[in-house]
Amino acid sequence: MDIKKIEKKWQEKWEAAKFNRFDPADKEREKLYVLEMFSYPSGAKLHIGHWYNYGPTDSYARFKRMQGYNVFQPMGFDAFGLPAENYAIKTGIHPKDSTLKNIETMEGQLKAMGAMFDWSAEIKTCTEEYYKWTQWMFLQLYKKGLAYRKEAPVNWCPSCNTVLANEQVVEGRCERCDSPVVRKNLTQWFFKITAYAEELLSGLDTVDWPEKTKNMQRNWIGRSTGCEIEFECENGEKFKVYTTRCDTVYGVTYVVLAPEHPLARKLTTPEQRDAVEAYIDYASRANEIERLSSTREKTGVFTGSYCTNPVTGKKIPIYLADYVLYSYGTGAVMAVPAHDERDFAFATKYGLPIVKVIEKQGGETILPFTEDGIVACSSPFDGLVGEEAREKIAACIASVGKGGKKVNYRLRDWLVSRQRYWGAPIPVIHCKKCGAVPVPEKDLPVKLPYDVEFRPDGKSPLAKCEKFMNTTCPKCGGQALRDPDTLDTFVCSSWYYLRYADPKNDKAPFDREKVDRLLPVDVYVGGAEHSCMHLLYARFFTKALRDMGYLDFDEPFKRLVHQGVILGPDGNRMSKSHGNVVSPDDYVNEYGADAFRLYLMFGFSYTEGGPWNDDGIKAISKFMDRVEKLVNRAAGIGKKQELPFGAEEKALNYARNFNIKRVSEDMEAFSFNTAIARLMELTNALYKYDGLTGEKNLWLFRETVKDLVLLLAPCAPHFCEELWEMLGGKGFVFEQPFPKEDQAALVLDEKEYAVQVNSKIVCRVMIPTAYSEKEIEEYVQTLPEVAEKTAGKSVKKCIVVLGRLVNLIVG
RNA sequence: GCGGACGUGGCGGAAUGGCAGACGCGUCGGACUUAGAAUCCGAUGGGGCACCGUGCAGGUUCAAGUCCUGUCGUCCGCACCA
Numbered sequence: 001m002d003i004k005k006i007e008k009k010w011q012e013k014w015e016a017a018k019f020n021r022f023d024p025a026d027k028e029r030e031k032l033y034v035l036e037m038f039s040y041p042s043g044a045k046l047h048i049g050h051w052y053n054y055g056p057t058d059s060y061a062r063f064k065r066m067q068g069y070n071v072f073q074p075m076g077f078d079a080f081g082l083p084a085e086n087y088a089i090k091t092g093i094h095p096k097d098s099t100l101k102n103i104e105t106m107e108g109q110l111k112a113m114g115a116m117f118d119w120s121a122e123i124k125t126c127t128e129e130y131y132k133w134t135q136w137m138f139l140q141l142y143k144k145g146l147a148y149r150k151e152a153p154v155n156w157c158p159s160c161n162t163v164l165a166n167e168q169v170v171e172g173r174c175e176r177c178d179s180p181v182v183r184k185n186l187t188q189w190f191f192k193i194t195a196y197a198e199e200l201l202s203g204l205d206t207v208d209w210p211e212k213t214k215n216m217q218r219n220w221i222g223r224s225t226g227c228e229i230e231f232e233c234e235n236g237e238k239f240k241v242y243t244t245r246c247d248t249v250y251g252v253t254y255v256v257l258a259p260e261h262p263l264a265r266k267l268t269t270p271e272q273r274d275a276v277e278a279y280i281d282y283a284s285r286a287n288e289i290e291r292l293s294s295t296r297e298k299t300g301v302f303t304g305s306y307c308t309n310p311v312t313g314k315k316i317p318i319y320l321a322d323y324v325l326y327s328y329g330t331g332a333v334m335a336v337p338a339h340d341e342r343d344f345a346f347a348t349k350y351g352l353p354i355v356k357v358i359e360k361q362g363g364e365t366i367l368p369f370t371e372d373g374i375v376a377c378s379s380p381f382d383g384l385v386g387e388e389a390r391e392k393i394a395a396c397i398a399s400v401g402k403g404g405k406k407v408n409y410r411l412r413d414w415l416v417s418r419q420r421y422w423g424a425p426i427p428v429i430h431c432k433k434c435g436a437v438p439v440p441e442k443d444l445p446v447k448l449p450y451d452v453e454f455r456p457d458g459k460s461p462l463a464k465c466e467k468f469m470n471t472t473c474p475k476c477g478g479q480a481l482r483d484p485d486t487l488d489t490f491v492c493s494s495w496y497y498l499r500y501a502d503p504k505n506d507k508a509p510f511d512r513e514k515v516d517r518l519l520p521v522d523v524y525v526g527g528a529e530h531s532c533m534h535l536l537y538a539r540f541f542t543k544a545l546r547d548m549g550y551l552d553f554d555e556p557f558k559r560l561v562h563q564g565v566i567l568g569p570d571g572n573r574m575s576k577s578h579g580n581v582v583s584p585d586d587y588v589n590e591y592g593a594d595a596f597r598l599y600l601m602f603g604f605s606y607t608e609g610g611p612w613n614d615d616g617i618k619a620i621s622k623f624m625d626r627v628e629k630l631v632n633r634a635a636g637i638g639k640k641q642e643l644p645f646g647a648e649e650k651a652l653n654y655a656r657n658f659n660i661k662r663v664s665e666d667m668e669a670f671s672f673n674t675a676i677a678r679l680m681e682l683t684n685a686l687y688k689y690d691g692l693t694g695e696k697n698l699w700l701f702r703e704t705v706k707d708l709v710l711l712l713a714p715c716a717p718h719f720c721e722e723l724w725e726m727l728g729g730k731g732f733v734f735e736q737p738f739p740k741e742d743q744a745a746l747v748l749d750e751k752e753y754a755v756q757v758n759s760k761i762v763c764r765v766m767i768p769t770a771y772s773e774k775e776i777e778e779y780v781q782t783l784p785e786v787a788e789k790t791a792g793k794s795v796k797k798c799i800v801v802l803g804r805l806v807n808l809i810v811g
Numbered sequence: 812g813c814g815g816a817c818g819u820g821g822c823g824g825a826a827u828g829g830c831a832g833a834c835g836c837g838u839c840g841g842a843c844u845u846a847g848a849a850u851c852c853g854a855u856g857g858g859g860c861a862c863c864g865u866g867c868a869g870g871u872u873c874a875a876g877u878c879c880u881g882u883c884g885u886c887c888g889c890a891c892c893a
Contacts, residue, residue: 211815212815212816212887215814215815215888216814216815216888216889219814219815219888219889220888222892224892224893241893242892242893243893244893245893256893296891321891322891323893324893325891325892327892328892328893329892329893333893334893335893336893340893341812341891342891342893343893345891408892408893409892410889410892528887528888531888532888532889602823602824602834602835603823603824603835603836604823604824605823605824605825608817608824610823610824613822613836615822615835615836616823616835616836618836619835619836620835622849622850673824673825673834673835674824674825674834676834676835677833677834677835679834680834680835684834687851691851752830753830754829754830755830756830756874759874764830796873797873798873799874801829801874804829804830805829807829807873807874808873
């Protein structure tokens, strides 16, 4: 078979018949939205990871289509982003040009893969038609109060005079010029994802996702219940701390504010001013990674001020230390050195008192003791333990108006401003008189200008493009400037699955009715690296849009599957620097797209992945040849009368139906390697039957070969279309229903049992399926092998596992 | 440091608590060939043939790769979250 020719042949036929198009008008069949995470066109070609994500998932989609679903499987490109911009800086090729060129190549390759993508629904996030609606999303979130501005630190390279993304910071230095990177505050846009923290957490219980992914999101959201406690300073200033251990509040010997805390300078006494300023400066230099390292030695400085412990009335010192994070809780903590490791280390270093207020139950208390224990030296709460102590103490604090119970989340609001060129411009105008004014919807899109100096020279690319920046205020008509920042590309990918439902709409991001019909996504397949960011952002968008009345469902992705990672042959992640990149192209050229897809499905456990190894690819090719030979033999067989149906026929028919059942189950479970193994078994069974002498039931043979082709079709689409045609089948093979097993054929007259005596295998024996447990028990005792072991002993117990095993316990 | 997943032949990998190693690669043997390639058929965990085998040590069970406890190793995620 000329693989190249038949691939082209069937791709053209599918195309001509618009066979891959989803038909929204078809109400007969149940819709099924199968979605693969769209491609990021940073490189020109598809790599093995693309094939591994898209090939097997396409086979799943085709399988569901044959099972009678109206399948929608779209594809598009997540086309904005930093790599294209960096590439442009390096080569001078404009990001738009390189991206569109890459997309064109990838489209061609994706089509050559033979996946049934509905290209009529294709989207590219960098086109005006798309990012217009990304900007619209921003405006809706703004209207709803879910987009706001605040100061936030960025990585700043003082030498390049520019903002760096985290990945451009290498060991605290600028990747380009090697100068130390500092943190600098800029006013930036945020999305208030924290408003949905509770629902993002509880919604996880309603989706069919890998448990691991759900746990990662739970940790990322990081719900914690504790208590806020207010401390009052000598000068009258008040601040709150957050703690999960209010049962230790009598052991507080000092408090610590984050260096960025607004009260940090206000509470500094003149004598401490220099030391505090120096410390704040020191803390601002430390980059995020250093700062967050738990092994970093604790540092801090005394402010010179004191505050009062609200429960003991004692005067305690106020410190600044960068082990306290301004962004979590209240940015201030009460320090209990006796019962917290960090506080213990800090107090030891700075000679602060350590007061024990918790005793270990039934043992010696060794400080720092951080577990729950018996409250002591905390009258009137002495003797209480753990949760009960916390409840009582929190209630007491609440009753005197000094705070009370509080839930906190680790989740932060989503910073969406990027000081970059290649993204969707933020649709906001800054007016001296009116402040930040959203661009009116009728003026969208705010077009990203083409002629821009994106090479770094001290200013962000859009900021120095006067044509872009200068505009008029939509409110007062006065002179105003545009926001020079672009949106994080995760904003684009937070709603693309909705746009696929209505990709050409120029009046709205999507039509409600169309989205209602298609969404939510039934099966979403993509890399586990998106467990937290993309998948959380997309869920947030869905919930926000629902609350604005644009949608009517809570979760965008009902079922989620992560494919594993194909590593280089050396077991490392494929990368140019490792020199272990395996290109799919050579294999596809030599063996064809179908063989390559089959091999990816067969050679790895789909969700595990593993090191690349091509040992088995020839075997797949051979397997296909074997199937083709069977088809050649079966093709010439017409209907016959008076056919034998003896034991051999029964065995073949059993193999046929058993494998239909197993392949269906395995495909549904994304267990592709075992599905292909079943198909090989069926192929072997057919060869075995074909090799028999004597009269054969050729019609059964033919029908079984036909089923084999249908079962294999989702995994080797072009190949099986061709085989289907050879068998004289009408229409496309994908118009045929996926075979269903005949239950009657799965009922055997007898089954092989393992016979055990005292849990040791004695023999194997065929037992009629009609036998009852009692009959089986009696029967096995007549076997000579069993009699030998049970001689002179009595049977105390007999365990029968129907169809599998008998275990006689004797003694 | 915390959390999670995983650990099975020479290799990739299978096994609702019920015959460990499906399927395939590789290897060995045979058939067909002048010969090779291709193809087909068969064998293939180890072994002293009593048994022993799923990283290691225990436990639960009639029965454990599977469940429980501990331990070692690999990978992933989070990482001063008070």
